[in-house]
Amino acid sequence: MNNKLKVAIVGSTGYGGVELIRFFQNHPQVEITSVISSSSSGESIADGFPHLTDVILRPLDGVDPAEIASRADLVFTATPSGVSAKLVPSLLEAGLKVIDLSGDFRLKDGTVYEEWYKHPAPSASLLEQAVYGMAEVYGDEVKGKNFISNPGCYPTATLLGLIPAVEAGWNDSTSIIIDAKSGVSGAGRGTSLTNHYAEMNENFKAYKLNKHQHIPEIEQVLGNITGTPVTVTFTTQLVPMTRGIMSTMYANLIGEHSDREIVDLYRKYYENRPFVRVREPGIWPSTKEVYGSNYCDIGFAADPRTGRLTIISVIDNLVKGASGQAIQNMNLMMGWEENLGLNMTPVYP
Amino acid sequence: MNNKLKVAIVGSTGYGGVELIRFFQNHPQVEITSVISSSSSGESIADGFPHLTDVILRPLDGVDPAEIASRADLVFTATPSGVSAKLVPSLLEAGLKVIDLSGDFRLKDGTVYEEWYKHPAPSASLLEQAVYGMAEVYGDEVKGKNFISNPGCYPTATLLGLIPAVEAGWNDSTSIIIDAKSGVSGAGRGTSLTNHYAEMNENFKAYKLNKHQHIPEIEQVLGNITGTPVTVTFTTQLVPMTRGIMSTMYANLIGEHSDREIVDLYRKYYENRPFVRVREPGIWPSTKEVYGSNYCDIGFAADPRTGRLTIISVIDNLVKGASGQAIQNMNLMMGWEENLGLNMTPVYP
Amino acid sequence: MNNKLKVAIVGSTGYGGVELIRFFQNHPQVEITSVISSSSSGESIADGFPHLTDVILRPLDGVDPAEIASRADLVFTATPSGVSAKLVPSLLEAGLKVIDLSGDFRLKDGTVYEEWYKHPAPSASLLEQAVYGMAEVYGDEVKGKNFISNPGCYPTATLLGLIPAVEAGWNDSTSIIIDAKSGVSGAGRGTSLTNHYAEMNENFKAYKLNKHQHIPEIEQVLGNITGTPVTVTFTTQLVPMTRGIMSTMYANLIGEHSDREIVDLYRKYYENRPFVRVREPGIWPSTKEVYGSNYCDIGFAADPRTGRLTIISVIDNLVKGASGQAIQNMNLMMGWEENLGLNMTPVYP
Amino acid sequence: MNNKLKVAIVGSTGYGGVELIRFFQNHPQVEITSVISSSSSGESIADGFPHLTDVILRPLDGVDPAEIASRADLVFTATPSGVSAKLVPSLLEAGLKVIDLSGDFRLKDGTVYEEWYKHPAPSASLLEQAVYGMAEVYGDEVKGKNFISNPGCYPTATLLGLIPAVEAGWNDSTSIIIDAKSGVSGAGRGTSLTNHYAEMNENFKAYKLNKHQHIPEIEQVLGNITGTPVTVTFTTQLVPMTRGIMSTMYANLIGEHSDREIVDLYRKYYENRPFVRVREPGIWPSTKEVYGSNYCDIGFAADPRTGRLTIISVIDNLVKGASGQAIQNMNLMMGWEENLGLNMTPVYP
Structure with missing residues (x-):
C-alpha cells in the first residue's frame, strides 16, 4: 500500500470527480488520499452522492495547495474553466504533478483562449508547458511529464x-x-x-x-x-x-x-x-x-x-471524454501500462 | 353529421393510423366510418390500443375496396411500402379519394423506386397521377385532386x-x-x-x-x-x-x-x-x-x-411527418382551410 | 366570439398554465383574454415556451385583481401553495369566478392545513366556501358555484x-x-x-x-x-x-x-x-x-x-390531475357539457 | 494464470450472461474458458454484442456437458426457466460445479414449482441438493457446496x-x-x-x-x-x-x-x-x-x-439480482472473500 501513487481530486463533487473515484477503486497502483471540494469541505462526499456510501470514508478537504501537496503526489483538477487557470500554478509550484480537466490549458494561443472562453488566459509559459494529453496521438509526449491538459469531450x-x-x-x-x-x-x-x-x-x-x-x-x-x-x-x-x-x-x-x-x-x-x-x-x-x-x-x-x-x-x-482519459494520461506519465485500472467492459445494456 | 366527409383508414393499427384517429376526433368536417386492419379484422382496436377505449366503438374491418367504397368517400392508406403499390389501384378504381402514406408513389421514376425500395414499382401512369403532397410547396397542385402521395417524415x-x-x-x-x-x-x-x-x-x-x-x-x-x-x-x-x-x-x-x-x-x-x-x-x-x-x-x-x-x-x-400532413392534404383536396382540425398546440412538457 | 367566456390564467408560465392554454385552444365557448405571470409581465410567453409561438400573441400581464376583472369573467389560479391563499380573496371580491389549482383551499380544517402545508391557512369562511371539485364525486355541488378548489394530482x-x-x-x-x-x-x-x-x-x-x-x-x-x-x-x-x-x-x-x-x-x-x-x-x-x-x-x-x-x-x-379537471369544473360551473373542449384522445405512442 | 478457476457461461448471449463477462474481466481468480450459446454456436459474441469487441475473442461454444467439463471447473447457467431443469443434471454428473440463475431450483416443493412456473419440476433430490444462494442470509450453507440456485431479482x-x-x-x-x-x-x-x-x-x-x-x-x-x-x-x-x-x-x-x-x-x-x-x-x-x-x-x-x-x-x-450475486456465491463456494472482483462503485450518474 505504501508504494502506491497518492492522488488528490479537486472538484470531486462534480461528475468528472466521481468518475475518477469509480475507476480508482480498481486501480492497483493508486490510492486516493484526498477528495477536495471548495464548497463542501468537511462534509462526507456520500451526503451528496449516496452511491459512494462506504466507498470514500475521508471527509472532503478544502482547496489548499500546500495541504494537497502534503497528502498527494499527483492532483486531478476537475474544476470549471477559469478556476483551474488560477489554481494550477500554485499546485505546480507546490511540487505536485497536475492533470487538468478544465480546458484552461488546451489552447496554446492565449488570445484564442480569451476569444472563445471569455476569461483571461493563463500565462503563455504555462500554456506552453501543458502537454495536450490525447494519448493515442500525443502519448509519447505525455510520458514522464508533470503537467497534462486533458482533452475536451x-x-x-x-x-x-x-x-x-x-x-x-x-x-x-x-x-x-x-x-x-x-x-x-x-x-x-x-x-x-x-x-x-x-x-x-x-x-x-x-x-x-x-x-x-x-x-x-x-x-x-x-x-x-x-x-x-x-x-x-x-x-x-x-x-x-x-x-x-x-x-x-x-x-x-x-x-x-x-x-x-x-x-x-x-x-x-x-x-x-x-x-x-x-x-x-x-x-x-x-x-x-x-x-x-x-x-x-x-x-x-x-x-x-x-x-x-x-x-x-x-x-x-465522462470516461474517454474526461476521467478515463485523464487516468490513461496518468498511466503514461508514470510509465505504466496505458490501460492499467481502465479495463472495464462497457455496461450493457 | 350527414354532411361530413366519410373517411376510412387502412392500417389503422399502426402508429400513423392511431394518430389519424386522434386528430379526427376534433375535426369538424370528418367522420371516421371504417378503421381497417388486414390482420385484426373483427377485433376492437382498443384491444391492441387501450388508449382508444370508448373512442372507436366499431370493430376493425378487413381490406375490401368495394366495402370501403360503400362506407367512405376518402381513404388513408397507412400501410407498409409495397402493400400500397398493390392496393391503391383498386381503391381508386372503386371511386375513392386516396391519400397514401406508404411512400410507394412518391418517386416519379419507377426505376429509381426499385433501386431504393427493392420492390416492383407501381405503374408509371399511377406514379404520374399521384400528387406529391407537400402542402407548403405544392399545395396549389393538391387542391381538388383525388390521389395524393404524402411525403416521408x-x-x-x-x-x-x-x-x-x-x-x-x-x-x-x-x-x-x-x-x-x-x-x-x-x-x-x-x-x-x-x-x-x-x-x-x-x-x-x-x-x-x-x-x-x-x-x-x-x-x-x-x-x-x-x-x-x-x-x-x-x-x-x-x-x-x-x-x-x-x-x-x-x-x-x-x-x-x-x-x-x-x-x-x-x-x-x-x-x-x-x-x-x-x-x-x-x-x-x-x-x-x-x-x-x-x-x-x-x-x-x-x-x-x-x-x-x-x-x-x-x-x-408522426404528425407533420405523417398523419397531420395527410390531414392537411385532405383539407386542401376538399377546399377547406389548411389547418382545419389541426390547430393543436404542442404537448409540453 | 363576443359571447365566449373570458378567462384569465394566473401562473401561466408553469406547467399547469401551459396545459390550460393547450386545451383552451380547442374549447368552443372560451376565449383566453389574459395570461398572467408575476415574474415575466410584459414579455411574450413564447420567449419561455417556444412551443407557444404564434399561439398566444398577447404579452404576459401582471397580477392585478382589478385589471384581471376588467378583462375576464373567470380566473384560474395555477400558483404555488401559499400564494393563492393571499391572492384569491381579492379575486373573489373583484367579482371573478375562481378555480384554484394551488391546494390552498382543499382542506376544510385550517389547523390541518397548517400542519401539513407549513403556511398560515386561509380564512375559515373561504375554506368553507370553496367547493372541492372532484367532478365524478361532487359534480352536483360544483354546478353554478363561483369558487372551486381543484383536487390534487x-x-x-x-x-x-x-x-x-x-x-x-x-x-x-x-x-x-x-x-x-x-x-x-x-x-x-x-x-x-x-x-x-x-x-x-x-x-x-x-x-x-x-x-x-x-x-x-x-x-x-x-x-x-x-x-x-x-x-x-x-x-x-x-x-x-x-x-x-x-x-x-x-x-x-x-x-x-x-x-x-x-x-x-x-x-x-x-x-x-x-x-x-x-x-x-x-x-x-x-x-x-x-x-x-x-x-x-x-x-x-x-x-x-x-x-x-x-x-x-x-x-x-397535468391534465386530469390539474388543468383538465379544472376545465371540467369550469364546464360544470357554467352548466355546459362536462367534456366540452376536453375530448382529446391520449397521445400514443 | 494457470491456477485460476476456469468458468463457463451457458446463456452468455442474454443480459445475465454479458454481465457475468463484465465482472469477470476484473476478477483476479477467474478465467472465462467458454462462452456458450445454444443458438449462436461458432459465431463471435461481439457480432450480437459489439460492446464486447476485443473483450471475448473465443467464438461461442455449443451446449455439450462433456465439452464444458473438459474446459471448465464451474459453470453458470443463465438460461430460461425450464431449460436449466433439463440441462443441470448432466452438468453436475459431468463433475462441474453449477450456479444456476434460471429459477428452476429455487422452490423446494416441486408441486409449488409446477403451479407457478407451468413446467415439470426437476427431481426432488436435485431440488433438495440445490442451496438457495442468498449470501447475506444463507452464506454459511453456500461455502464448499457445488450446486447453488441463485435467487430471483x-x-x-x-x-x-x-x-x-x-x-x-x-x-x-x-x-x-x-x-x-x-x-x-x-x-x-x-x-x-x-x-x-x-x-x-x-x-x-x-x-x-x-x-x-x-x-x-x-x-x-x-x-x-x-x-x-x-x-x-x-x-x-x-x-x-x-x-x-x-x-x-x-x-x-x-x-x-x-x-x-x-x-x-x-x-x-x-x-x-x-x-x-x-x-x-x-x-x-x-x-x-x-x-x-x-x-x-x-x-x-x-x-x-x-x-x-x-x-x-x-x-x-442484473447485478445483485442476477450475475453479481452469482459471483458472490461463487466466491463463497470457493472460500474466497465474498466481494472478490465485485468491488465496483455504482456508475453515477
Missing part, C-alpha cells in the same frame, strides 16, 4: 475520428463538418432549465452552433497535423440520455477510397492502442456500446455518389 | 428546411449534407432488437448511412427546384425518444447572407402558412417544441468563418 | 380508484395503503437536483414517505364517505418520465368479491362519466394510455389467497 | 429488505404487501410489444398482479424464518428505465419501533456484509445509487399514525 471523439484520414491526406481538411451529439451529463451537475428532466426528456436540442469553445481546440490539432490553418463547421446537440457522445463527421474524400481501405488505415493507425476499436465496413458504433468504458469506437461510410466520407465516432463523455 | 423536415434557400440560390446545391435524427416511433410498431427498450434507451445510433429510401425523394424535389440533378449526403440516426425528427442541414452559402436576411427570406416564403414557424436569429427549435403538433419549426446559423449555412428543422415525425 | 388518481369500493363497504378503510408514482413534471418547472436530467434519468426514487401534503386531502374525503376518521399509509415515488401518475392501492376486502363484481360496481358508479374508464378483469391500465388526456383509467386484482384488493388507477398528472 | 431486493424485521418479530408477517418496480432489462433480450421502446418509454405499467413466479420464492423463505406459512400481496410493475429494482414493502409493526431502532437492527444484521448499505432515518435509496453494482441499499419509514413500517430496498436487477 467533443474534441476527443472528433479528433480520434478525423486524424488518421486527415494525416493520410484522404480528407479535404477545408471541407470538414462536424455534427456532434452529447448526453446531458456533459453540462455538469449544476441545475438549469436545459437539464430539467421534464424539459429535456423526449427532446433533442441544438445549442451554441459554431460558438462552442471546443472548436478552436479541434482546429488547433488539425492545423498542427496539416500544417495549415483549419476551420470547421461544428454543431453541438443534446440527446435525451445521460452519457455518450457521437460525433458524425463529413469531409470530401481526396482520391477514391473504399470503406475497407479506410478501416484498414484506421486499424493500422490505432494498432496496439487498447481503447480505439474500429468497426467493419457497413457497421457503425452506437453510444451504448462504450457506456461507462474508456473506449472510442469508430465506423465509416464512404459514398461514391457524393465523393464524401462520413465518420462516426462514439465515446462515453 | 425525413423529407418533410429536410425539404421545408432547405427549399427557400435553394430556390433563392443562396445555397450551393452540390454541397448539401443532411444529418437527420429521429425518434424510435418512426420505425413503426413491429418489434425488433433495435427498438427493444433496453437496447435503445441511453443510446444514440446511426443506421443506413447513405442508403435510406428517403434520399431519392429529397433529391427529386431539390432537382425539380434547381433544374439540375442533386445528390445529397444523408445520415439517419435514432434518438432515445419516441417522437420527433431534427434535420440538421449544411450547405455552402452563395453570397454573403446574415442570419437576419435568411430568417426574413424564410418568413416571406412561408407567409400565411400556418404550420411553419421560423425562429429568430441565434435561436434554434428543439423537437419537443412541436411534440404532438403539425408544426415544422426552423432556425439558422450562417457562419462567416466557414461560409456555410446550418439549418435546423424539427417536426413530430 | 395524487388525490385524484387515488380517490377515483378507492371511492366506489369504500362507499360500497367492500374495502376495509382501516387497511388502506397507497403506493403512488408520478412523472417528474409534478414538481413543476423550478430547477433542482432532483429533477436534473442526469440525476433522474434511469432512476426510480421515493420521497416524502408519509409526509406528503396530499395525505390529509385523501383522508378528508375518505372520512366524509365513511363517516369516521381514516388514516392511510401513503408513499410517493418519482418515475423517470415526464407525465403520468399511477396510484396502486391496497386494502383488505370485506366479503368475497370477484374482479368481475368489482368491475361492475365501478362501471355502475362511473356510468355516464365520460372520463373514467374501467378495464376488464385481469387487465390494468398503464400511464401512457391516458397521456395528454383527461381520462382516469382503473383496473383491479382481487386476491383470494390474501383477501386483499389491489386497485390500479392512472391519470395524466 | 425481485426476491433478492424484497427478502433483504424484509428478513431482519421479520426475524426480529417486529413485522406482522400476515400483513406483508410488496409493491415492486423493475427496469425493462428484467424481461430479457427477447423482443415483445411490452419492451418496444415507443410503447414503454414515458410509461409505467403493472403486470402479473399476484401471479408472478417470484411470489412462492419469497413466501418459502419467509415461511422458513417465521416457522409458519406466509402469503404476501405482490405487485410487479415496469419502470421506463433499463436497470434497477425498487421493492417498497409494507407491514404492520409489532410493538413500537422508531426509524432509528430499525436502522440499528438492520445495521447489526448486515454487519460485515459488504453489499448491504442501510440508510439513515428519513433517507431512502434510489435505484440509480446502486446502478451497475452489487449493492442492496435499504431505507425505512415507521409511521406512528398508522402503525405500519414501510421498507424501501433497491438493487441493480
